[in-house]
Amino acid sequence: MNYLPKSLAMGFVLATFAASSVFAAGTHPVTGEALADDQTFTYSLLDEFTTADPQMVEDVSGSYFVRDLFEGLMNQDADGNLIPGVATGYTTNEAKDVYTFTLRDNARWSDGNQVTAHDFVYAWRRLADPATASPYSWFADIMALENVGAVLSGESPPEALGIRALDNLTLEVRLTASLPYFAAMTTHASTFPSPQWTVKTFGDDWTKPGKIVGNGAYVLTEHIPNETATRERNSLYWNNDATIIDKVVTLVINDENTDFTRWQAGETDKGAVPSGQYPRLKAEYPDEAISFPRLCTYYYTFNLSPSGQEALQDVRVRQALSYALDRSVVTDKVLQGGQIQAFTFTPGATAGFEVPAVAFGQMTQDERNAKAKELMAEAGYGPDNPLSVEVMYNTSEGHKKIAIAVQQMWKETLGVEATLANQEWKTFLKTRGGQNFDIARGGWCGDYNEASTFLDLLTTPSGYNDGKFSNAEVDELMSSARTMSDATDNYTRVEEILANEMPVIPVYHYTGVFMLRNNLKGWPFNNVEQNVYSRDLYKVAD
């Protein structure tokens, strides 16, 4: 007699349990997908992040922490479009040199204080203040804030900077130049607000767990340098209800092979693809081995300064070397990570940039090789008088493989005797910066999603122009592009000049490759800057 009621009771308990777990897991409010119970996102970092201080951060991994722990005026969506952050919107004058941001009234710091315009004023002054000595204070300079030069040099106090709070929720920024894309720059981590009271109380220690106060979707709860860091949901974040991932765990794994093994073992949701293994892993894990275009260009630069080799001052030699470099060998045989062949300095993935049909990019490799031989002969080099050059790169197996391939291509097609030289990273930078090279390897990633972040590098005044290329028309076009609302024509023309003058050999545009667990959704693959916000991610039920 008792049997039936017992089993019924058990069934009831089980049904209740099942119902409650479905309730706990829930569904995604937009896509309706069933969500996993455990919303912990674990990812690996190849190297420890430098800091979680918005005004001091300089590395990509540190910026990701800052985006989770703090929130700036504007955010980016999964496609990289500008969306409101702490600011609900902004207005600008016709000259586009005064911006006024309106802040939301429900934004809170993790200690309960309201986020006000004063917090941004404090943070931006802190960024430019020589006493802070931020390695990213130059960002304040490229934002063209009024008086930034004088503040950076210590001639004027930080209070002179062109930013002020009109009231608690209105922020006015004054610029010395017309910057149509200024609002987009406020998605950069160094422009995020800082809590003055916390910084004052704890000094350099303010970003440590237990002390740090942020206004982002997460708070830092644990940090063991070089091992792990944990950030957990900030219940005071204004949009906390829309956040799905509860906890983000970072594991520092310095070796990419170990990193991949630990991903395979299920320890992480996002892990590394060991170099050269992308094709194999793509075949083995078609949905989880990811490759997507990034805003970065790999190139070789010619030394065009007076200390440079005479032969390389001849544009025909530079063109010949560029033409004879078969990009497809580098991307398809050496790297095999879905990289894109480069014939322009700016990657095609850059917003508002259309890859111009530069002539040599339209040819087949055979045509390029034939043209290269012709040019080389015209310049007076051939089997009897072979050109000798030195190719310098920073010590790395990857760069070495590419350099060897290039050396072979030049040898076979043009008879060029290229010797390879490598130096440890900082020594290499010193050598390249001092123009003590013939041809040197370079890699450039955009700071923001606009072509000028690439093309400015090849202007005469640029501090990054290690080859010392100088062309008056390029300088003029880039200078006038600053104030244009649409500078596409200028950028196209600059790329055409670069294809003719060939101060650099663009080799390929980078791709990002990593392993990403199938059940982790919301990764912003279309955001070429890879500005990831953990609050946009979610895990679906298996």
Added chain:
Amino acid sequence: MRCFFLSGTILGDIFLSSIWDMLNYIIKRIGIAIPTLLILIVVTFYLMHSAPGGPFTSEKPLPAQVLANIEAKYGLDQPIWRQMTTYLWGILTEFDFGPSYKYHSRTVNEIIGQGFPITLKYGFWSFIVAIGVGIPLGAIAAIRKNTWIDYFAVGISIGAQVLPNFVMAPLLIIVFTLWLGWLPGGGWHGGDWQYLVMPVIALSTSYMASIARITRSSMLEVLNANYIRTARAKGLPTKTIFFRHVFKPSLLPVISYLGPAFVGLITGSVLIDIFFSTGGMGYFFVNAAFNRDYAVMMGITILVGSLTILFSLIVDLLYAWIDPKIRY
């Protein structure tokens, strides 16, 4: 009675003079250690600064004004001799090894304070395992010379020696984490045993192999000595011969190896830190050199230098204890 007292006083005198000699020796060694350490600091400081590039050299060079602000903050705009004296003064007066230039909110004291205990723990256990396995393995091989036991022991030690830890470490992770799922693939978690096993195996094997080989060859030499033959001829049991007459003298070469080995083990292995994400000091040290993180590099150099000097002194004292022929 009189005779007894006399001999007691003489023994006491000998003991006291021996202690006095030893103290004298220790003080003398410390006296030498201080200038040695100073020379190490000066040479490292100059070498470090003469390496091209600086802590703030990067792919995207900083504008001159920004670089000047940063250098002023860290005192890098001062002449080298002043930077060095300021640095030394900070250590002597406040035991302050300076800030890290790379990790902005961290000091060298914090980095060493976090990394050294980790390295010390896995290094210490590796040392225990290396001795605990290496010495018996070498001893058994020597006693059972030219038998299968000897060949087996020699085989193991050669195998362990030729398998470098950068091969061993990923192999261990593949076997114990990926295939068997017994151990976590890395991390530290305060040094829980699960996180300790693989680093200790990977780090200790080559040391264990060296200890086994040294023990075997030195024990074979002692076993062939005349006084051992005499002991055998006297009819002493093998156990007594081994523990009383063979064991102690055979350890002399092992001990001279153990001093530097111990320092090597407890001051960090960059490979262990890289493969097992232990967060130990080895990785910080190597990384500091690449990053030109001057203060971190100096701090760890001073620590490693001091430990090397300390343990070579301890080894010398142990030597004298084992071999009475050695005098201070």
